[in-house]
Amino acid sequence: MADYKPLSRKAMAERIARDIPEGWYVNLGIGIPTLVADAIPTEKEIFLHSENGVLGFGPAPDPEHIDPWLINAGKQHVTLRPGGSFFHHADSFAMIRGGHLDLCILGAFEVSAGGDIANWATSAQDSAPAVGGAMDLAAGARRVWVATEHTTREGAPKLVETCSYPLTAPAVVSRIYTNLAVLDVEDNRFVVREMVPGLSRDALQAMTAAPVFFEEKEYA
Amino acid sequence: MADYKPLSRKAMAERIARDIPEGWYVNLGIGIPTLVADAIPTEKEIFLHSENGVLGFGPAPDPEHIDPWLINAGKQHVTLRPGGSFFHHADSFAMIRGGHLDLCILGAFEVSAGGDIANWATSAQDSAPAVGGAMDLAAGARRVWVATEHTTREGAPKLVETCSYPLTAPAVVSRIYTNLAVLDVEDNRFVVREMVPGLSRDALQAMTAAPVFFEEKEYA
């Protein structure tokens, strides 16, 4: 059967980290995106923002150096890089909503070919879903990238023509990193930039619920 | 003629300072109100706010202790009391607009019996008047007191039935300290609480362009 190997979550995070230019201000959503923090080399100055009021945080601390007052939005312990700063929630979301983040990386249940993202509620009937900061991030960041497995555990495509789950924001996603491929959202199409070795175009298409186009390129 | 003596500006400031309870947060407008800062005894803890981002400032410094970075909204040098703090303009006006000031004391061109205040423009045709923070203060503070001469230099009443100058805010003034009297604005009436010694009721009424009522009382 398939003689390709999907990327691990860690490998996905490393793949994403490679594409973030030095100097960018970046917010990392919960899940795979969070792992990007640990994948950024210390010498590459990327400024990580977290909704709960910190800019310039660094990787997870050693267990013996945990600071209980210093967490990210996923409530995991982090560290502070030199030049980092603290602020309150309204100021934190002013940064997000005001378009000051170069990039936000989010997990997703579904992404549409038009760049719609659904990542907070699994049905419109779910009356107590937890939205957190996802909608502000999706609407506010200059760029939204998605990091997700290409399909659900059951094998259902997560890249779709139209989202079936309630939207987080319409038409905001510009790039998607899955465990199988890197895709741009361009002119309401999924455009594949790279795939894991050994994966066929037909196989990728079969796992994607919208037409995929192939225009391989390297990001600078 | 009159055998009464109008209060000096300094005496007016001292009279006002007596009525401000300890613990209040107070903003002082330009003119006579500014003088109140120097009239508050050091041991009485009143917290003075200025629009340009300082809470807890104190009296003017000695000439040899001027700090060029520390001014009030009237651009006069002030000092900082222990426990004072600095903030930016948006946060400063959040305090004002959010109703956190117990009191704002403003100068006025006119005050009406309904508590309207006009203190920024001398005609609607004046197309370049300087409004500054007056409208925010008048609309935002919990109480607005006015400190003013009872009449203009030409002897025209400043306490009127209806303001002829463009309003700063309608129906906000609750008390007026003039060089002749202290008056409350109650139920669309001027109610005189005290007068300078020797001034007759008729004389005060003659200098006021709306009916004045007399119900002397001491403020606690």
Next chain:
Amino acid sequence: MINKQVGTTAEALSGIADGSVVMIGGFGSVGQPDALIEALIEQGARDLTVVANNAGAGRVGLAKLLDAGRVRRIICSYPRSSGSVVFEDLFRAGLLELEIVPQGTLAERIRAAGAGIAGFYTPTTVGTILAKGKETREFSGRLYVLEQALGADVALIQAWRTDRIGNCVYRETGRNFNAVMATAARTTIVQTCGMTEVGGLDPEAIVTPGIFVHRVVHIPDGEAAAPAHLKKEEV
């Protein structure tokens, strides 16, 4: 001399009426005013509306307040998290009203109340079910949703250092909702890890000037002040 410090959490919480809107600061357990929440449970006010980012976890703190049946309605961004069992049970049983607000909109609505702004237009929720029933309006070619100020009767806050006139600083990510909620309540009650003398805080670094603070109670550093997720009983 002004002194906003009171001796006990009971004094700090006195007078909270049934039906009050109560804001509770913190994000997760960092900066959460645990002692004040406990005291609110003791105090006994019922029919409360709680504004907080989360809806509690485990059986302590806010979850315990919910469990005691004191809360009629909760306004938050992230009610369902690992351990939000009390919330889920009550909500499923129809015993708790819920208003879901995106986290940034929640922070901004609270800030608006503190700043005397009645409402504002935000791009967040445009094109989603959370914009349903709300006014949408175009500014410069982009759509925005009208959101209204959210104030409270009481805010329960945790600070790091405080003086007797109520000036507060926070510690690291403990600032979070605390500094915003402090501005938006008629009565702001601070649980502080440490008291300093007046003048002991850097005037350039004070985050919450005393103007926003009405009562302060000292819950010393150490076990009680450490974020709850590090306490033994919850690991």
Next chain:
Amino acid sequence: MINKQVGTTAEALSGIADGSVVMIGGFGSVGQPDALIEALIEQGARDLTVVANNAGAGRVGLAKLLDAGRVRRIICSYPRSSGSVVFEDLFRAGLLELEIVPQGTLAERIRAAGAGIAGFYTPTTVGTILAKGKETREFSGRLYVLEQALGADVALIQAWRTDRIGNCVYRETGRNFNAVMATAARTTIVQTCGMTEVGGLDPEAIVTPGIFVHRVVHIPDGEAAAPAHLKKEEV
């Protein structure tokens, strides 16, 4: 390594286009970015819209920029003050458009632009001629006026200490409009009295995180950094 510091004010001001909206920080002369204003005059951009609290005094700084005929429109709260002769002459001659905005509304409109808020409802100006032509709306029984965000192409800021990644602190009342304007421009240019190493500013006391800052130029403490009202030539 990221380095936002440039060597000269000319570099700092490069690329400002004719027709730009330029914010100028400071209140009176405290925190006013004098060196950047001088450099803007040198740089030559015309047809500018200036957003500032005042409209300049004397014949220096903003007044000099006005005098040079570079400004088409000014948005401010307090144009007429002692010494605002250049403004008054130009305005009377019909050579300068003016928009008067109450100081708190000005600060909030700028903050809104920085925070992604398109508009907001404020009680300020209700019942006055400055509310004319604006939407008025009732919330909870009180009237409010709709005001819109005010952003800029460029903000000229004075800070007290700054590092190479753009983190800024201010000094005392020098914070004023500077910290708000820093958030609201596509390009924020800082004139700082002193550079510090990265990590040299207290993370709890940074007022403007580097995310808002694009270029920094060091104009050392001393004569040049003292508020202009203390300089000999203006007394």
